[in-house]
Amino acid sequence: MALVADYHTHTKYSRHGHGKGSIEENVRVAFEKGLRQIGITDHGFNQKMYGVRRKDIQKVKQDIEDAQERYPIEVLLGVEANIISSRGELDIVPEDYNNLDYVAFGFHRIVKSTSKREQFGFVLKNVFCSLFHHTSRKQREKNTNAYINAMRNYDVDFITHLNHVCKVDVEKVARVAKETNTYIELNGKRLGMSDKEILTCYNLGCKFIINSDAHTPNRVGDCHLGLEAILRLRIPETAVVNYNNLLPLKKEKRKKRS
DSSP states (O other): OOBOEEEEEOOTTSTTTTSOSOHHHHHHHHHHTTOSEEEEEEEOTTOTTTOOOGGGHHHHHHHHHHHHHHSSSEEEEEEEEEBOSTTOOBSOOGGGGGGOSEEEEEOOSSOOOSSHHHIIIIIHHHHHHHHTTOOOHHHHHHHHHHHHHHHHHSOOOEESSTTSSSOOOHHHHHHHHHHHTOEEEEESSOOOSOHHHHHHHHHTTOOEEEEOOBSSGGGTTOOHHHHHHHHHTTOOGGGBTTBSSOOOOHHHHHHHHO
């Protein structure tokens, strides 16, 4: 199976050393590996340690334009937005879409929530559940509803590393992913879903996107975990949106609506 694009890569704009390389370095590696498209998706704005800052977005766009001139590969700008509350709120606002080609989203540990209650009852609660390897039925239901609300209330293109740290009812999330045409990522660094849960997503008609989640340039395009899962479970290539195809962007649908 040959992937033609990697839509989940981080750069130095994921601050404090979380992302190691420049945009040009990521683009160069993607070009050398024969990809046709690469997405830059630094962490969302409420991730206070590692997130890209809104004031830097124009610099990011300029770096993308500069890299685009040097390498014959299409470079897209996305963001890995954060779920910041049990209501499924994300750390993006409508104006952010003007600068972005696509939006991915997932749960991350070090984020600023909407209130102290949400900070402790949702964000930190999931961190503790992950540390102790136990998530209660009630917490799992809360997490599931957060993902569902995010998909229904925002134009999001795909979910990153589903079921990693923040545990959900995968079947319920998959049903809404299918309904909202939201792709489910098979992450190159970590698979939070079991084989059974991945097959559940497929059997419900979900489409997958396989990405590297590279935080260093040399890992751009390294998607072996996701590829191995697809091959092991005999999921057909047609279920992977970046196999021999480029990502259909919801941005194009927004243009038609406006």
